Amino acid sequence: MRCLPSENLMTYSPCPSFRAPLLRKFTMEGFSFGGIFGSSRLSKLNEINLTWVSPDTVTSFLKGASSECSATVSTISTPGELWTRAPGRYMGRAKVTSQLKALSVIQMHEDYDEPLSDVLDYLTLPNAEKLVFIDDTRLKFPVESLLSMFARSELSLIKLSHLELSGYHVWDHNLLKILARLPSLAFFAFKDAFLLDEKPHALTARFFQGIISADVMPKLTQLELISHSGAVPMDDLLSFIESRRPSLEGDDPSMRLLPLKQVRIGISSPEACASLMNRLSGLCSGGLLAEVSEPWDTYRSCRNTAGLPSSF
Secondary structure, X not given: OEEOOOHHHOXXXXXXXXXXXXXXXXXXXXXXXOOOOOHHHHOOOOEEEEEEEOHHHHHHHHHOOOOOOEXXXXXXXXXXXXXXXXXXXXXXXXXXXXXXXXXXXXXXXXXOOOOOHHHHOOEEOOOOOEEEEEEOOOOEOOHHHHHHHHHHOHHHHHHOOEEEEEEEEOOHHXXXXXXXXXXXXXXXXXXXXXXXXXXXXXXOHHHHHHHOOOOOOOOOOEEXXXXXXXXXXXXXXXXXXXXXXXXXXXXXXXXXXXXXXXXXXXXXXXXHHHHHHHHHHHHHOOOOEEEEEOHHHOOOOOOOEEOXXXXX
């Protein structure tokens, strides 16, 4: 089922009201306010796609999601002041607990300062296994809002195995705070924002030294890191990758770390790419699948690879 507003209602349109107890897939674009449908009437959904919607519309739809449902939200926007003051038009948001299995939020328009935090502050996800946050507007990532949601969603900390952060400004110590809360993380991808000045970024020596700890991501098997904002500290990156190599005879069995299986690194320098790939070659011979390339080629090129099948 797909819902689109009519041309004369494209701005601040209320969602339609409907009953669809057996609906499996729902797509909605361009509505600013939640409709009267009732959470129980959407309990069979496996897939929700929302585009250009307000934060209260997002939480309203996620409230009724089942434990097998995945949701993708593309561009969260906020209604204008005059509309929000209109009687019965915008009722604000309430705290919502959703059994959603996976959530992706893609922000492609800088509508206001904190689009993602306006969702995370009101959402609890006790069943989440996968979270993806992508931003093309170079906003700061709402770290405290995410940590607050984690605190309300304790069970998800055990279940959450997949996390992607792309295009946001994040400080290294804040990224470490996030990862320290996720002991079951098996897949982690981070792509930093383009920086217009010399501010520190996330992929620093302190970051790599912090994640070497056995307490941080002990079950990590897949890692993707892409940096536009500066040189990645090669020695510290390699020290981390080496610390997650397959166990050798004589290793301390109490460490209980799963070995890395796949690594993708994007660096804004052809010379750095070649140097890193050369230094990774020895680890790749031990079974690690690795790819190193410039950021814009990372997901399309395998020109600097070792141990990788063509489909990786």
